[in-house]
Amino acid sequence: MNPSAAREVFQKIATNISRVIQGHAAPTRKLLAALASGGHVLLEDFPGTGKTTLAKALARSVDAKFKRVQFTPDLLPSDILGVAIFNQLDQQFHFHEGPIFTNILLADEINRASPRTQSALLEAMGEGQVSVDGERRNLADLFFVIATQNPVEFRGTYPLPEAQMDRFAMQFTLGYVQPADEVAVLTAQANNHPLDALASCVTLADVTALKHTAQNIRISDELKRYVVDLVGATRSANGVQLGASPRASIALMKAAQALALFDGLEFVTPEQIQELAVPVIAHRLVMQPQARFSGLTARGVVEDVVKKIKVPA
Amino acid sequence: MKPPPFLLSVTLLFWGWQSDLVLPGALMAVILESALVFRTRWDLSEDDFSKTWSFCSLVLLSAVVYSFTNNEGPSSFATMFDDLSASNQRTATVASARTAAQVIRWLPMIFFPFLAAQTFSTRESIPLTTLSLILQRRWRKAKQLGQPLPPARGFNVGYPYFCAALLSASFHPSEDTSFFWGFCALLMWVLWTQRSRRYGIAVWIVLLAAAGTAGYFGQRSMAGAQAYLTNHLSAQWLANFIRRADDPFQNRTSLGLVGRLKMSDSIVIRLQPETPKNVPAYLREASYRLYRGSTWYSGSSRDYIDSIAEEQPAPSGNWPLLSDKRTASRLNIACYLDGFDKGSPAGLLPLPSGTARLEKLAAYTVDRYAAGSVMAHGPGLVLFDAHYGPGATFDLPSGFGTVTNLRGRRLYEESGLGRFEPHGDWASSNDPPVFVYSYTNEDLAVTPLEAAALDAVVDELKLKGRDQSETLRVLQQFFDNQFKYSMWQSPPRSSNTNQTPLARFLLETRSGHCEYFATATVLLLRRVGIPARYATGYSVHEESGDGYVVRLSDAHAWTLVWDETHKVWNDFDTTPAIWVEAEKKNRSPLRWLKDAWSRFTFEFAKLRNGQGNIRGYLLWIIVPGMVLLLGQIVFRRGRKRRKDKKSDADFLAIWPGLDSDFYQLEKKIAARGVPRSDAEPLNLWLQRVEKSPGMETLREPLRELIKLHYRHRFDPHGLNAAEREKLKAETKRCLELLAQSRSGNS
């Protein structure tokens, strides 16, 4: 697929989503960048800000397998991965695939499940395969997880294990939309939910091609160095116990490639890298426990780093 | 923010010129600019900066201490490292607020190491933690506990130093406007480099004018601050009311001046009596004999000067004034020698009546004047014991005097003494003085101008024919009952403008301050044949702790009356006693603060006075200590030295596309007021450029140019030759557009 066709795919999905989701162009862009760069996304925001709807809208837009798992405290790992059941007829174990065997998985309110269940999903996301009863099973080629979570301070939540946070390529918030956009939401839902009327606009093949095209977006050594410098700077920043790993550098580069493609470029420019630095890097930082008393946040650290490091121009 | 090149060194030269410290100023400027030649830089750690800062602070502290012990004000840098014997001469000088002015003048020298450390280090800015102990402690604690370190902020010492140097230069002794113009020029320089390129030169000039005005007032207020420091707090201020610059020979009174007398209530003398409460009522500094036109003169006694020999072995500090008088009382006196004579502080000592002997007086010379005063040359502050008692005084007896020259003769004749008949070899002015006993008594002189008014009072009181004690009693009553003490003099009524101020006081207003009362009393006594003199000094009445303090506002004038039977001069004061209360009303509400400061400086001076050579020791302690500390900082082992940043530039040059023509344009646009910060990508910058006035025409071409430039820079495929040419051409076009928009704009 040539870049302009790939860009068209992006635009089609974006437009389709915008039929349902009002005023979230920037998060949609990031979401699609993650999709195109093969990373998973964690949406974190207060309830009712449209996380689920956004994920659903994306799933509907692509003519692909879509599953949704509502994470609850009693959800077991097997509820996600699947389970082998003994069949009396043929005296054999038959594997019943869990919802993870899909193209797009909406893991809703992921932090309400127990850490064990969370880990099962996160491991699968990292490996691209699951092993149930000692048997390995590959996940789909296009496997895209959109997890949503409520802010960690909410009661009845289990924070995601810090060490596994970097299974997500990006984490970002949606935020409240402008009053005008919110009015549009009301108008759209006057009779029925616009999501119901949403039809798919691209095929699974289109998305796979988009991914391939994004991988071929060029990036200069200088900008690779810039990515490495940004990520590296978080390791020595104040208040950070554990900085971002090379996995973050890779994710940042890939996502920037996808974004450059969306922007109609055939190569990455510093703008894309800066745009994605916070959503790609911040959630991977393990802050020192005392840091929040001095007002330091992971987001602030990354923003600081972006402001400090000389950008190639 | 970094100051423009050469600004600091020029400022240092300016400071040197203004502060009479040209050599140090030039030296520091040279050191600073040598950074351009020697490209070696030290990789100074925060700890090093911290040490340098402590060093500077220590130097500051030492300078304060040193300056306290040296109130003459080291007129040059050299004094600081003067040989100690010379500084011995200057030891023990008053500690006053002049210290503050001095130390401020030294500020650029004191903090130069810090500036130099930054200049010669690899850093552009110095972490704030080096300055703040609180921050430092927070850091150390955090490090120990493994907590997150607080954010490190840095600052460039350039501008703070610049400000300090200007402040310092403002404490200059010269009266001309060179400081103001220099200040303006330096300010302009800074403003020029810092100006926003977005606006035209015209706007800048308007701003400059505003800055100039601000600068002018800044100069005025700084000069004011300096005047305040040197006048208000320093001992110089003493020469104010009754005293006129320590002149034992003449004393211009404020008789005839209209309006309110204002007096400072700074403490000028401290007394410690041997037995509690046993203090004299008056401390005399001088007495005068001839009155003419509102001024009292010492008359013929001015030429009788007696150098007192210090008791051997010198320096014993004992100075006998009347060697054969036995005295009963002793009083410890601390006062400032606030004049300056023959290269050292000098002043009249305030002494109790009948002082026969001075002890523990660390003076270089002590002279006794026939005018009834003792002048000492010595350190700025003296502490001594005065032995005194009733009986003989060191004043010359009534009628004693000499007239040796024409000036004296004229004064003599104008003072109503009749024609002067020269005695002996008058013609030759080099002859030794001729002493005249009771020839024509100067202590009885009355100017004809005042005679009528005096006679009127003499008649009113029927003074003629009374005996001396009776006369004194009547006079005392007369002034007590019929006169009012007042610091206020109303303007004379127009009809009576020929009246002398004294006549007006006696016959009309009957209100005035001590100078009126004393002058009137002296002349009235003389009119009835009683020899009298006019005495000035201080009244003692304010207890403080177990001693007494005397303020400038306690300055007083009274009368000396000759007792012919005992051949002594007695104090006689006709000023109504309420004057002390009247003075108190004028006290400033901040007096306690001034008193505390006065106490502080005094205690310090006393400490120093007790150990005459403390400054010598100080130098021996301070200088080697400082050298050691500095050496430790500069020559610490294992310090990494680093070459200039050139290698950094080499490293950068490996990236492709850095030859892009676009950078010229970026520079030009930055110069027009839209600079790009280091971390700002071009497209974000572009948005700001588009919004700024006068750049509208540039929008589209610039957008295209940045696209091309980005390809050149960040597309690994790069540009082909034609496109490279296009980049060049487009840049040129944009440059032209920019130039046009400027000319169209202004």
Ligand SMILES: Nc1ncnc2c1ncn2[C@@H]1O[C@H](COP(=O)(O)OP(=O)(O)O)[C@@H](O)[C@H]1O
């Ligand atoms: N920006 C938005 N655009 C369109 N609908 C929105 C938006 N924000 C919230 N909504 C609507 O609000 C409701 C709650 O959204 P939902 O996605 O369930 O929130 P969350 O999953 O974050 O708790 C849905 O009906 C959704 O359509």
Ligand SMILES: [Mg+2]
């Ligand atoms: Mg939801």
